[in-house]
Amino acid sequence: DAGVIQSPRHEVTEMGQEVTLRCKPISGHNSLFWYRQTMMRGLELLIYFNNNVPIDDSGMPEDRFSAKMPNASFSTLKIQPSEPRDSAVYFCASSVVFGQGRTEAFFGQGTRLTVV
Amino acid sequence: RKEVEQDPGPFNVPEGATVAFNCTYSNSASQSFFWYRQDCRKEPKLLMSVYSSGNEDGRFTAQLNRASQYISLLIRDSKLSDSATYLCVVNSNNAGNMLTFGGGTRLMVKP
Numbered sequence: 507d508a509g510v511i512q513s514p515r516h517e518v519t520e521m522g523q524e525v526t527l528r529c530k531p532i533s534g535h536n537s538l539f540w541y542r543q544t545m546m547r548g549l550e551l552l553i554y555f556n557n558n559v560p561i562d563d564s565g566m567p568e569d570r571f572s573a574k575m576p577n578a579s580f581s582t583l584k585i586q587p588s589e590p591r592d593s594a595v596y597f598c599a600s601s602v603v604f605g606q607g608r609t610e611a612f613f614g615q616g617t618r619l620t621v622v
Numbered sequence: 623r624k625e626v627e628q629d630p631g632p633f634n635v636p637e638g639a640t641v642a643f644n645c646t647y648s649n650s651a652s653q654s655f656f657w658y659r660q661d662c663r664k665e666p667k668l669l670m671s672v673y674s675s676g677n678e679d680g681r682f683t684a685q686l687n688r689a690s691q692y693i694s695l696l697i698r699d700s701k702l703s704d705s706a707t708y709l710c711v712v713n714s715n716n717a718g719n720m721l722t723f724g725g726g727t728r729l730m731v732k733p
């Protein structure tokens with residue numbers, strides 16, 4: 507299995523531009539998570555999906571952020587318009603629950619976003 | 623109070639030392655617990671899962687104390703390659719399989 511695949515790996519954009527981050531979860535995993543990591547705040551959960559349905563988006567910073575999961579194999583995180591304070595590493599992770607509530611989550615390599 | 627709390631460190635230890643990290647969590651309904659390792663500029667990777675009172679894998683031992691709501695990670699015979707950030711993760715299954723991460727504890731193993 508190729509693991510969780512994120513694209514792009516790096517993104518540099520100007521303030522005000524739209525940014526779209528993409529994620530392909532591991533096949534068969536039914537939960538997908540978007541995290542943001544900064545030195546100041548560590549790993550923050552932005553939103554997570556169960557069976558393509560958003561379950562908790564309370565971590566989404568504001569209306570400029572939106573996430574979709576149109577099918578089990580693809581998700582996007584969009585920032586419009588972007589601001590310098592959005593600069594961070596954005597991780598996508600997927601997981602599956604297997605027997606007796608056990609679960610393991612695997613992360614993609616992340617997208618390093620810089621907004622100038 | 624944060625849901626999952628860790629001492630950020632850094633813990634500076636010599637090679638061969640034994641080091642332990644603690645993590646406390648606030649949600650008493652949490653079902654499963656994990657330790658992830660994150661190297662600089664890399665993604666977090668699963669180190670150990672903790673479903674019952676504890677788990678051991680080679681030099682690594684994780685223990686869970688539900689009454690006191692903390693998890694620990696013990697690393698014996700530290701290697702230089704153990705230098706990383708260790709993230710405590712809590713899964714509250716009643717919240718729909720949501721993983722909450724602690725801020726991480728940084729470990730630096732010196733020769």
